[in-house]
Amino acid sequence: MEVVVLRLSHRPGRDKRITTHVCLVARAFGAEGVIYTGIKDEEMEKTLRKVANTWGGPFFVRYEKSWKNVVKEFKSNGFKIVHLTMYGLNLPTVLPKLKKFKKVLTIVGSEKVPKEVYEYADFNVAIGNQPHSEVAALAIFLDRMLDSKVFDNKFEDAKLKVIPTPKGKKILRVK
Numbered sequence: 001m002e003v004v005v006l007r008l009s010h011r012p013g014r015d016k017r018i019t020t021h022v023c024l025v026a027r028a029f030g031a032e033g034v035i036y037t038g039i040k041d042e043e044m045e046k047t048l049r050k051v052a053n054t055w056g057g058p059f060f061v062r063y064e065k066s067w068k069n070v071v072k073e074f075k076s077n078g079f080k081i082v083h084l085t086m087y088g089l090n091l092p093t094v095l096p097k098l099k100k101f102k103k104v105l106t107i108v109g110s111e112k113v114p115k116e117v118y119e120y121a122d123f124n125v126a127i128g129n130q131p132h133s134e135v136a137a138l139a140i141f142l143d144r145m146l147d148s149k150v151f152d153n154k155f156e157d158a159k160l161k162v163i164p165t166p167k168g169k170k171i172l173r174v175k
Contacts, residue, residue: 001146005107018133024051033059037066160174
């Protein structure tokens with residue numbers, strides 16, 4: 001399954017770490033990349049490219065001015081649009097249907113999400129029905145959609161690799 005994440009309304013002063021964490025979760029859990037809207041943040045993009053370069057794998061991050069144009073582009077390329085929101089249908093209810101799709105654009109918000117996002121989405125999906133973090137919601141969504149493959153992901157061209165250990169830290173320098 002091909003999954004791309006659309007992060008709405010990035011605000012560097014307020015969202016820098018959260019948007020970075022959305023991107024890190026997307027990459028680690030198997031998304032192809034992240035497109036973000038709001039304010040362009042070259043420093044954040046540089047940081048994420050450095051992470052992908054060091055830890056490997058194909059991953060992209062790109063800025064687009066209009067979320068509507070992104071949604072239209074992806075819909076025209078056969079993607080289903082899934083908006084993560086606490087107001088949607090609960091994930092366990094719609095997961096079997098979502099897993100049948102080959103391509104998914106997953107939308108996560110930041111500031112108040114425009115009403116139009118709910119209308120443009122093919123599915124409004126709730127990870128829980130209480131206020132929560134978009135980072136946590138994305139992690140749970142990707143884990144369930146991609147069958148917990150986070151533990152099996154192989155990142156090509158990695159320079160560093162974590163070796164799981166019961167205590168401490170072990171990192172292998174690959175290149």
